[in-house]
Amino acid sequence: MMHQMRAEYGAGGPPDGVRLWHMVRGAGSVAMCGRELDAAAPVREAADWGRTPELCCHTCGAYFLRETPYLAAEHQ
Template structure:
């Protein structure tokens, strides 16, 4: 199963909004593993960014993601 990260914004709908947190979605999906619905226009990035410390991650998604990807 391929995964990617998708952004949740502080102010949804604003193109210059700050990213609040990154969730994990199944590739090209818009529903985060924690159940949150995300915008199909939200930014995505490869799941490789997970764990680098560069991005703020959703803790619920993190726990679920680690269970699927050893």
């Protein structure tokens, strides 16, 4: 299953910029934590998780780690 990050805007919408990054399945607009996100909000590769100046949703991160196999397991 493919995952990607999708932005949650600040209170003022896009002009206020990204408030928080969430993880979504596929190209969806519902975050893994259940929050509805703007379908037109910016997206990033899942590999960027934790590498953004903005915070990432803790709950999305926990669900993402449970769904994504560890790379080390693939090499055993």
